[in-house]
Amino acid sequence: MVGKKSGKALLREEGLERTDNNMEQTSWPVIQPINQKNYYVDFLKRDEQFLAVRTQLDETRNKMVKQAKDRDRALAQGRQVNEDGDVDMDEDEEEEEDELSAGNKTIVIHPGSQNLRIGLASDLLPKSVPMVIARKAQMSESEEDGGEPMPKRRKLDNGSIEPVPEKRFGDDFAAKFVGASNDLKVRMRMNKRKVLPQSRDMVTSYNRRATYDTINEHNDTLHIDWTDVSKQPDYVTGHAAMRISEQSKPRYKLKWPIQHGWINEKDYPSLRALYNDIALIIEDSVRTELKLDLRTRKDWQQYSCVIVIPDYYERTYVTSLLDLAIQDLGFSRVCFIQESLAASFGAGFTTCCIVDIGAQKTAVCCVEDGMVIDNSRINLKYGGQDVTDEFVKMIIYNHFPYADINLRRRYDFLLVEELKKKYSTISEADISVQLYDFHLRAPGQDTRKYTFKIYDEVALPTLALFRPEMFDHRGKLVGRRKLISRSYDLYDGKANDPTSAAQNEILRAIAPPEPIPEPFRPKMNGVNGLIKDEADSRRPSIARVQELENGTPTPSGASSPLRKSTPQPDGQMPRLNENGTPNPDDSMIRQPGDDTMMEIAEQPHPLQQQDPFYLERRDDILPIYPLAHAVTSSINHAARGSSSKTRDLYNSLLLIGGASKVAGFPAQLETTLQAILTETGYSREIVVGRPPREIDPEVCIWKGGAVFGRMSRTNDSWVTPFLYERLGERVLASKLMWAW
Structure with a gap:
């Protein structure tokens, strides 16, 4: 047996013994590898590293340095300094400071579909200018399509026009009109209101016999001065454009750059021409309405600009307005504010639900502590213009004496707007047979005085806001996405436009089912037979879908997008439950022999699985x-199940917009909401109010923009030409008060 060897002997025999002198192999420093788990840099992770923020900090620092120098200079001159460190200025200096702080150098712009609100931030009220421009054309808008009046007349088979007023707009309109009138009578009887049985006959019999009286021009004290185009200007804007005769030489055609809250792509051949018209309307309004002589670019650089944009905006629209204000008009700085936030500023509300009914769009949005709740934004494409169209149809149906009224004619359009504003009401105490008169003033003609009787036509068009299926919505999507496509992110390809859960819920309720893409569409053989193909292997089965959805609440019939997205006949709205949610469509009820088709219909749409807001990307x-149900949907998404927040929002409903100025409208909205929320327990919390301090609901949004423009010391949203030149539209991500 061999004896045990020592450790040193083993190291020596095995060659493991260390023989070096413990010196480094090189004198170069050894760099240890980076630990990837703790790898960290602070590049572009601090606010000071952003140009927009750094510029703002530099301005604040320069302002503090200037105040310190002024304080030291005042102390050296023996002048008094306040406790806060401010220098007691002379009267002239204080007056100059007050002038600057009052907003005399800030222009507030609120563009709309029908009117432009514009004024200085120091003004008490803005100037309302029609958002229209007239340009030379072969024929005016009233002469196009054969000069056929708007609303359209019904044509018979032989090509002639229906002579009977009751049948002029078709049986569908007549049925809706008579049905809405009967519903109003029933409600008035329930409220103990007196209803005469022959009211409509009294109106039609008088209007058939009514004639007009002619008044000479020298006897008409309120005659109109029509616009003189003998010098043939290239364009005319605002009120002057609405006063151009249809028979002028040369002819002029009106163009509205903004329609239904969208850019009007239908009537323009190029995007440059469209924004050029917007710039011309704003520029002429500043010079004619505000009396500011701004001719050179240096003159425009003396003024700042506050632009009010919709809550549910499109990014392309905002960036285009920014480029227009800085590059084309040349303002020294520009900032943006959303309409609902501006309305809360103008009314002095901190938490409220804004219901804005404009000329061609209706917006509902909730505001909490000075911030817009994104998921509560709703934008509907109807408003006061639809009420005007319905009003004209109804008075013509009752044999209006001036039966040849044409909304395409400029003086007729102004006449109808005047009649609607003067006589519209939904107060049941004022709905009765009344005798009124009006004056028709047309260019080149003597003034005509008409008398007519009217009954429930003063209320039914406004009540149609709660039943919008009565409106004619044809043509509102014509030309959509003709010039401007959606904005998409360059990196991930996702849409940049904002989304809203409340808007998406409404779109699911009204959207027709989108056809399944070809890779996911099964082939049919016979009535109920299926031929499987290679796409079926990629399509999950019903059992697999149920397995994947285990642990999640099963959507009910009211919240299922497929059950709510069945097309309704004749453009009718889906039937609604008491809580405002659509009923499941009867066509989705399972029938014998329909098992295969039900399995196909019940499966989620492939595009919906990828993007829950894919309906907002559809332009069809x-x-x-309905207005009341849109309000409940907005508040439900804003409160997110909080009962206290829900009560606060229902208790502070703010009704604004020109179309909401009808007498009795707040009470009607409150009554309708109480009927919807009877079972929820919130019916007693509903309070619909107007802007306080006697502020006109039409200008409440502009007033809030003026307040925002005067907040010079706390407003960090200004975009200067310096920042826009270097950062472009990316500067909005750091300057806007909401997520861009």
């Missing part, structure tokens, strides 16, 4: 929904 859906 026109958002039309």
Whole structure:
């Protein structure tokens, strides 16, 4: 047996003994590898590293340095300094400071579909200018399509026009009109209101016999001065454009750059021409309405600009307005504010639900502590213009004496707007047979005085806001996406436009089912037979879908997008439950022999699985929904199940917009909401109010923009030409008060 060897002997025999002198192999420093788990840099992770933020900090620092120098200079001159360190200025200096702080150098712009509100931030009220421009054309808008009046007349088979007013707009309109009138009578009787049985006969019999009286121009004290185009200007804007004769030489055609809250792509050949018209309307309004002589670019650089944009905006629209204000007009700085936030500023509300009924769009949005709740934004494409169209149809149906009224004619359009504003009401105490008169003033003609009787036509068009299926929505999507496509992210390809859960819910309720893409579409053989192909292997079965959805709440019939997205006949709205959610469509009820088709219909759409807001990317859906149900949907998504927040929002409903100024409208909205929320327990919390301090609901949004423009010391949203030149539209991500 061999004896045990020592450790040193083993190291020596095995060659493991260390023989070096413990010196480094090189004198170069050894760099240890980076630990990937703790790898960290602070590049572009601090606010000071962003140009927009760094510029703002530099301005604040320069302002503090200037105040310190002024304080030291005042102390050296023996002047008094306040406790806060401010220098007691002379009267002239204080007056100059007050002038700057009052907003005399800030122009507030609120562009709309029908009117432009514009004024200085120091003004008490803005100037309302029609958002229209007239340009030379072969014929005016009233002469196009054969000069056929709007609303359209019904044509018979032989090509002639229907002579009977009751049948002029078709049987569908007549049935809706008579049905809405009967519903109003029933409600008035329930409220103990007196309803005469022969009211409509009294109106029609008088209007058939009514004639007009002629008034000479020298006897008409309110005659209109029509616009003189003998010098043939290239364009005319605002009020002057609405006063151009249809028979002028040369002819002028009106163009409205903004329609239904969208850019009017239908009437323009190029995007440059469209934004050029917007710039011309704003520029002429500043010079004629605000009396500011701004001719050179240096003059425009003396003024700042606040632009009010919709809550549910499109990014392309905002960036285009920014480029227009800085590059084309030349303002020294520009900032943006959303309409609902501006309305809360103007009314002095911190938490409220804004219901804005404009000329061609209706917006509902909730505001909490000075911030817009994104998921509560709703944008509907109807408003006061639809009420005007319905009003004209109804008075013509009742043999209006001026039966040749044409909304395409400019003086007729102004006449109808005047009649609607003067006589519209939904107060049941004022709905009765009334005798009124109006004066028709047309260019080149003597003034005509008409007398007419009217009954429930003063209320039914406004009540149609709660039943929008009565409106005619044809043509509102014509030309959509003709010039402007959606904005998509360059890196991930996702859409940049904002989304809203409340808007998406409404679109699911009204959207027709989108056809299944070809890779996911099964081939049919016979009535109920299926031929499987290679796409079926990629399509999950019903059992697999149920397995994947285990642990998640099963959607009910009211919340299922497929059950709510069945097309309705004749453009009717889906039937609604008491809580405002659509009923499941009867066509989705399972029938014998329909098992295969039900399995196909019940499976989620492939595009919906990838993007829950894919319906908002579709341009074939026109958002039309009853007003009261839109309000409940907005508040439900804003409160997120919180009962206290829900009560606060229902208790502070703010009704604004020109179309909401009808007498009795707040009470009607409150009554309708109480009927919807009877079972929820919130019916007693509903309070619909107007803007306080006697602020006109039409200008409440502009007033809030003016307040925002005067916040010079706390407003960090200004975009200067310096920042826009270097960062472009990316500067909005750091300057806007909401997520861009």
